[in-house]
Amino acid sequence: MxxxxxxxxxxxxxxxxxxxxxxxxxxxxxxxxxxxxxxxxxxxxxxxxERSPGATPQDIKGKYDFLDNEDIVKRLLEFEEENVHIISLYIPHIHCSSCIWILENLNKLNRAVSSSQVNFHEKRVRIIFDPSVASLRELVYLLNSIGYEPYISLDNYDNKPKSISRDLVYKLGVAFFCFGNIMLLSFPEYFEMEEYWLDNYRGFFRWLVFALALPSFLYSASGYYVSAWKSIRAGMLNIEVPIALGIIVMFVRSTVDIIFGYGQGFFDSLTGLVFFMLLGKLFQQKTYNFLSFERDFKSYFPIAVTKILADRSETSIPVYDVLAGDRLLIRNSELIPVDGILMSESALIDYSFVTGESVPVTKHSGDKVYAGGKQIGPVVEMEVLRSVSQSYLTQLWSNDVFSRKGDRDYKTMTDTISRYFTPLLLLIAVMSFSTWIFIDTQTAFNVFTAVLIVACPCALALSAPFTLGNVLRIMGNRKLYLKNATVVEQMAKIDTIVFDKTGTITTNKKSEIYFEGNAPDDKQLMYIRNVLRGSNHPLSRMLYDALPMTRTLPVEDFEEVTGKGISGVVDGIHIRIGSVSFVGYEEDNLMQTNVHIAINRNYMGKYVFDNQYREGLKELFAELQKKYSLKILSGDNAGERHVLEQLLPEGTEFHFNQKPEQKLAFIENLQKKGSSVMMIGDGLNDAGALAQSNVGIAISENVNVFSPACDGILDASQFRRLGYFMRLSKRTIRTIRMSFGLSLLYNVVGLSFAVTGRLMPLTAAIIMPLSTITIISFVTLMSNYYARRK
Structure with missing residues (x-):
C-alpha cells in the first residue's frame, strides 16, 4: 500500500x-x-x-490529576516562592538538537514559563514558572501536547547513585546467550569434522546458528544502529557509525555464505563482537557512574555556618554538619545553605543564584526561606527544616546562568581530535576493502569489518573524561573543589596569578589589633560589635572576634558598601565602621591596615591591624615565581608594601587602593595583552575579578561566602599547596596526551594488522574493550602517581 x-x-x-x-x-x-x-x-x-524530530502525543487524560495535590507538588519542586516555582523534569524523548531548541523556548508556548534549560545528557529540563499563571499540571499537559511527556516519580528525586541501565544488562545477557551457543554449535565446523551426522545435518546447524544470531543482531546491537542513524540524519559522524556499519556488513556477508553454501559465515564473530562491545560499555558506565557519584556527594564545599547554641553563644560548624532543628545565624551577603524558617522579624533575600531574578524578596518571621538565597542586610536567624543538600549546592554552582561565554566556547582536547577520527577511519576501511576485493572476496569483508572495529575511537574519547574525573576527585580530597573538568585544562594554561591581599594572603585567625584615638566605652563597644556581627568582610570578622562578648541587640538600617564599610543604628545610635572617607574624616596618610569608627557622626579613632601572613607564603611565592607572573591587588593602602617587598620575591607587582571595579578592569587588561589569568580572592570584594579571570579561585576560611561565578573553592588550610595543584593540572594534561599517544599507537598497530588481512573480526572485537580498559587503567594509575608526587 x-x-x-x-x-x-x-x-x-x-x-x-x-x-x-x-x-x-x-x-x-x-x-x-x-x-x-x-x-x-x-x-x-x-x-x-532535524527531519521529523517529534513524537506522537499520547492520551494522558486524568493521568496527572495527582499534581493538584499541593503536598505532592511541594515534594517535586526544587524551589517555591509566591510567584516563582522551579522544577526539574525527566523527559525520555529528548534525543536531538530540535528537542533542546523547543524545550528551551517553552516561554513562547506559555507565558507562565520565564525560562527553561535542558540537560541533554540526563534528559532533564529545568523550568522556572509562575504558578499564578499556570499550575504544574497544566505545564505537564503542555509538554505532552507537543510530544514531550515527562516521567514523574517521587523516587527519582532522592539523591541516589546512578544505576546501570536495565536495558543494557538485558542486551548483554541476550548477546552472551547467543554468543555462547553459537560457539558451541560451531565446533564441528572449526575442526572440519566429516562424520555422517555432520554431512547430513550441516545445513540444519548453520540455519540454527543464523536463528540464534538474530536476537543479538536485531536486539542487542540495536543501540548502535539507532545512534548511528541519528548521527547521520544530523549530518555528523559519531563513533557508532563505523561499529554499526561493521556489524551490518558481517551479518549480510554471513547470511549470503549460508544461502549459497559458501560456509557458516561469521555469526560467531558477530555475536562475540556485540557481546564484548556491550561488556566494554557496561564497564565504562559503571566506572563513570562511580566517578559521578563521588563528585556529587563528596565534593563538600569547605564553607562553615554560624550555629547559635542554647546559651546564645555562636560557633562555626561545617556546612554538612547542619541538622534539622539547628538555629543558624546568617550575615549580610551569606548564602542560605539549607531550607528553613525565618526566626527574625524580617529579611531581604536575593534568589538570583537560583532563579536568575535579581529583585530581592522580603520575608517575615515564620516564612520559609530556601537554600541558595543570599541574605541582604542586617544579620538574621533561621531554624533549619532539613539538612544541607550538597548535590543541590553542586547543581547551583554548576548552573548555566554562571557559565561565562568563554567557558561555553572552550574546545577540549578530545573535541579537536575526535572530529576527524571517524571520517578518516571510514576512508581507510573503504580503501582497504576496495583493494582486497580484487584479491580475495572473503578477506575483503574480513578486512573491512576488522578495520571498523579495531580502530573504534572509544578509548580515545574516554581518555580525557576519566583522567579529569579522577583528578577532580583527587583535588577534592585535598580540599580544592573545582566546578568542572574543564577548569583543570584551563589551570594548565595559566601564566599569570593575581592575589588579593586581605583575607587571601593574610589570615583572618591571627592578627594583633589595637585602638588609636578616643577609646569607646563598654556600651559603645557593644554597639560596634552588634553592627560588625552582620558583616562578612575579613577585617570585620577579625575585629568582631577580638572584641569582648556582649548582649545581642537589633540593628536597624544596616548597610554594607562593598569596598568601603558598614553602618547601622543600634538603640538610636548611628554607627559607621570602615575606611576613613566612609566615616567622614579627613584622609589619613599613615600607611596602615585600619578600620575607622564614627559614632553619631563623631569620629572616635581607628583599629589598627598588624596583619599576619599565611604560613608558607614566602616559600609558595618563591616556587610560583619560577613559572608564573605574580601580582598583588589590594583594596588597602600601601602601608605594608615594605613588609611584602621583604617577604615576597623580587619582581612581584603590587597594586594598592584598588576598588572592586578596578580589580576587574586590571584582570581584563591583562587578558587583552594575551595573558591567561588566575585570580585568587576571598569571594567578597573580588567577585567581579574572579568571574572575569580565566580561572577564579575563592579562598574559604570559616565563612559561609559562596560565589557561584568562581571556578573553584580552596580551603584556606591548603593555601600553601597552591603550587602543588598547579603542577598537578599540568601533569594531568601530560597524562591525557600520553593516553592519546597510547590509544593512537594501539589504533595504528591494530590497523596495520587489519588492512593486511591478519586480524579476524572476533579478535578485533575482543581487543577493542581490552584497549578501553587498558587506557582507563593507565590514566587512573598515572593521575594517582602524579598526585602522590611532592
Missing part, C-alpha cells in the same frame, strides 16, 4: 488515513495539532534542526 512519512514524527502514513494540513502529511490529529501549535507560535524552526 502507498505510504508517506509523517512530517512531525516520521512514522509511516497509510494513504487512506493521511491527514493533510498546510501542504504536509500527518499520521494522526495529535501530530497535526503539535504542528499547528508550533506554527501559531512561530516555532516552526523546530523542524529545521
Amino acid at each position: 502507498d505510504t508517506q512519512h509523517c512530517f512531525h514524527c516520521g512514522l509511516d502514513v497509510v494513504k487512506k488515513e493521511e491527514i493533510v494540513f498546510d501542504g504536509k502529511s500527518f499520521c494522526c490529529n495529535g501530530c497535526k495539532t503539535v504542528y499547528e501549535i508550533f506554527s501559531l507560535n512561530g516555532l516552526t524552526d523546530y523542524y529545521s534542526f
Whole structure:
C-alpha cells in the first residue's frame, strides 16, 4: 500500500488515513495539532534542526490529576516562592538538537514559563514558572501536547547513585546467550569434522546458528544502529557509525555464505563482537557512574555556618554538619545553605543564584526561606527544616546562568581530535576493502569489518573524561573543589596569578589589633560589635572576634558598601565602621591596615591591624615565581608594601587602593595583552575579578561566602599547596596526551594488522574493550602517581 512519512514524527502514513494540513502529511490529529501549535507560535524552526524530530502525543487524560495535590507538588519542586516555582523534569524523548531548541523556548508556548534549560545528557529540563499563571499540571499537559511527556516519580528525586541501565544488562545477557551457543554449535565446523551426522545435518546447524544470531543482531546491537542513524540524519559522524556499519556488513556477508553454501559465515564473530562491545560499555558506565557519584556527594564545599547554641553563644560548624532543628545565624551577603524558617522579624533575600531574578524578596518571621538565597542586610536567624543538600549546592554552582561565554566556547582536547577520527577511519576501511576485493572476496569483508572495529575511537574519547574525573576527585580530597573538568585544562594554561591581599594572603585567625584615638566605652563597644556581627568582610570578622562578648541587640538600617564599610543604628545610635572617607574624616596618610569608627557622626579613632601572613607564603611565592607572573591587588593602602617587598620575591607587582571595579578592569587588561589569568580572592570584594579571570579561585576560611561565578573553592588550610595543584593540572594534561599517544599507537598497530588481512573480526572485537580498559587503567594509575608526587 502507498505510504508517506509523517512530517512531525516520521512514522509511516497509510494513504487512506493521511491527514493533510498546510501542504504536509500527518499520521494522526495529535501530530497535526503539535504542528499547528508550533506554527501559531512561530516555532516552526523546530523542524529545521532535524527531519521529523517529534513524537506522537499520547492520551494522558486524568493521568496527572495527582499534581493538584499541593503536598505532592511541594515534594517535586526544587524551589517555591509566591510567584516563582522551579522544577526539574525527566523527559525520555529528548534525543536531538530540535528537542533542546523547543524545550528551551517553552516561554513562547506559555507565558507562565520565564525560562527553561535542558540537560541533554540526563534528559532533564529545568523550568522556572509562575504558578499564578499556570499550575504544574497544566505545564505537564503542555509538554505532552507537543510530544514531550515527562516521567514523574517521587523516587527519582532522592539523591541516589546512578544505576546501570536495565536495558543494557538485558542486551548483554541476550548477546552472551547467543554468543555462547553459537560457539558451541560451531565446533564441528572449526575442526572440519566429516562424520555422517555432520554431512547430513550441516545445513540444519548453520540455519540454527543464523536463528540464534538474530536476537543479538536485531536486539542487542540495536543501540548502535539507532545512534548511528541519528548521527547521520544530523549530518555528523559519531563513533557508532563505523561499529554499526561493521556489524551490518558481517551479518549480510554471513547470511549470503549460508544461502549459497559458501560456509557458516561469521555469526560467531558477530555475536562475540556485540557481546564484548556491550561488556566494554557496561564497564565504562559503571566506572563513570562511580566517578559521578563521588563528585556529587563528596565534593563538600569547605564553607562553615554560624550555629547559635542554647546559651546564645555562636560557633562555626561545617556546612554538612547542619541538622534539622539547628538555629543558624546568617550575615549580610551569606548564602542560605539549607531550607528553613525565618526566626527574625524580617529579611531581604536575593534568589538570583537560583532563579536568575535579581529583585530581592522580603520575608517575615515564620516564612520559609530556601537554600541558595543570599541574605541582604542586617544579620538574621533561621531554624533549619532539613539538612544541607550538597548535590543541590553542586547543581547551583554548576548552573548555566554562571557559565561565562568563554567557558561555553572552550574546545577540549578530545573535541579537536575526535572530529576527524571517524571520517578518516571510514576512508581507510573503504580503501582497504576496495583493494582486497580484487584479491580475495572473503578477506575483503574480513578486512573491512576488522578495520571498523579495531580502530573504534572509544578509548580515545574516554581518555580525557576519566583522567579529569579522577583528578577532580583527587583535588577534592585535598580540599580544592573545582566546578568542572574543564577548569583543570584551563589551570594548565595559566601564566599569570593575581592575589588579593586581605583575607587571601593574610589570615583572618591571627592578627594583633589595637585602638588609636578616643577609646569607646563598654556600651559603645557593644554597639560596634552588634553592627560588625552582620558583616562578612575579613577585617570585620577579625575585629568582631577580638572584641569582648556582649548582649545581642537589633540593628536597624544596616548597610554594607562593598569596598568601603558598614553602618547601622543600634538603640538610636548611628554607627559607621570602615575606611576613613566612609566615616567622614579627613584622609589619613599613615600607611596602615585600619578600620575607622564614627559614632553619631563623631569620629572616635581607628583599629589598627598588624596583619599576619599565611604560613608558607614566602616559600609558595618563591616556587610560583619560577613559572608564573605574580601580582598583588589590594583594596588597602600601601602601608605594608615594605613588609611584602621583604617577604615576597623580587619582581612581584603590587597594586594598592584598588576598588572592586578596578580589580576587574586590571584582570581584563591583562587578558587583552594575551595573558591567561588566575585570580585568587576571598569571594567578597573580588567577585567581579574572579568571574572575569580565566580561572577564579575563592579562598574559604570559616565563612559561609559562596560565589557561584568562581571556578573553584580552596580551603584556606591548603593555601600553601597552591603550587602543588598547579603542577598537578599540568601533569594531568601530560597524562591525557600520553593516553592519546597510547590509544593512537594501539589504533595504528591494530590497523596495520587489519588492512593486511591478519586480524579476524572476533579478535578485533575482543581487543577493542581490552584497549578501553587498558587506557582507563593507565590514566587512573598515572593521575594517582602524579598526585602522590611532592
